[in-house]
Amino acid sequence: MVAPPWFELPPRGYGGIEAMCADLTDALVARGHDVTLVAAGRNGTRAHRMLRTYDVPQGPRLGEPLPEVLHAAATGRLLDDLDVDVVHDHTLAGPLLARGRSIPTVVTTHGPLEGEPGEYYRHLGDSVHLVAISESQRSQAPDLNWAGTVHNALRASDFPYRRDKEDWVFFLGRCTPDKGMHLAIDAARAAGREIKLAAKCSEPAERAYFEAEIEPRLGPGVEWLGEVTGERKKRLLARAHCLLFPLQWEEPFGMVMIEAMVCGTPVVTLRRGSVPEVVVDGVTGLVREHVAELPEAIDAAGALDPRDCRNHVIEHFQPDTMAAGYEAVYRRVLSAAPSPAPLTGAVPTRADMAPVA
Template structure:
């Protein structure tokens, strides 16, 4: 088992196809992980919705059409989970890797282990949910910060998210404006980004998903009153347009107001050679190297000065950092090590402090 290829059932949420054409961070991660695992010689059966744009050798579906328009409704997730249980009953796999919310409820009745990536925050009810599941699931955190929110859970490892550097343009020459990219929610701090850009005398471009009622309420209360000269609202941007904006910006502004579990936008900016100006919250210290790939500050009042100081960051260092630490094969090596530890009933040796091992440290566990 320590050397042979593994048979993995990869369970994605039902909301977007893999890879997603626009919004869909979990689906993008699942797609990259699937491709990297196949490249490492493993057999992956993908359980997802819509077309299969991955290298998975087999795809099984509960929904032929992704259910993105129904995001937030309970039934698509529940039906997808029920269908997954039915489909897995006929599969011969070594491990199930589930990225859904409801799917882990079926883990206790399986004869093979279920690995679950915890993609969101773990305070309050989410943490209690995984506590009730107990040792029926083997949890993987996407950052040490996330894991530290609930250190008592049944952790099997910590593996950072990743992206394919070749899919993003690198640009050394930057323009004068700053960029905000994320969701239109208070915890992302878009209103603070506007205030900081104005204080620094810089124009700011805002790109954010703003489709759900809570997002629209925040926009109307905090963002709309701040629009005007020097503040450009772009709405949701995806694909090549998003990548071009990231590569051109003087810096990415990310004034977090919560304990961000990972923050894909940070590595998306850095891989384009664009430094990140952010606050010391959540996973930030694990992702951004202060003074090398961005500037990490403790107080929002320090952000305007950091915007100006970002011009001293070397763009090539930003991209190289992502290539070294946040590539899909590094992520797949981490998950392969988790699968083999779980199958061998070996505890996670990774400490809660210090650097997370890179790919060269992640030889399969015997």
């Protein structure tokens, strides 16, 4: 399991890919697999062994190319000494080395695939086996070498459930135009409700958006919290009347939606990206076509049952479900490998499973 070098596993704050890697690693170990983790910083997972590329995660250098490239080079050297069945890579640069090894490489595509990202994976061809995190993401580039689609997940037991909600609405995400924070403020005001805003706002582009679109909208009924993480984030999600998520792009997945629902909080959002795969309209949230429809949806969200929201996540977005999906991918890839692999044939039930990863 090759994680990015930016944050430790699991991350203490920001780090959605790292959180997913940690949950998947733990779930695979719980299902009987022997997992070696390649990452940076401390190991907070149940992996049988961890191989570090950096003693300190490189989060402050996020966006620079060299940490990612060095991480990939170190991973390639470490893999020379390992006896594994599958390499599962979650980095951007790491898949460049897949063509030079006989071990199959599975790559989860965590970001958008339009433009250059899609071209990148096209050049990699069949040297990697790609896994989408939603059918929406996969539809952006159906010609790539896909091995499957597996939704992200979270551990429901890590999140509080609260049935009784407060009157304010919540925005949680990054401070970027594609998340639509300015539209969330406008919709909350139109609905006559207070809104609390929690967002990462540290990069130059994020600060520029904040100064242009958010700061002028601050005032009565609009509370800026900045970046919130950990238990505070979870308490806010559980208390809110709804999560307001007016997406302005084709979001590949949107972890914040399942984080809200598992707390019993419905999601009011627009029909973009993976939303129809994640939110059950009229049950766990309200999915609208146009921004102008959001104020009415905010009011209507109070009629939804918080227990339905949580149960939907427990049923569809738990780490064990995610791990089962990746097991099927690993077996499919191994059965198609040109050289004999230790595991072949149809995807078995859990009772039939033997360690593969």
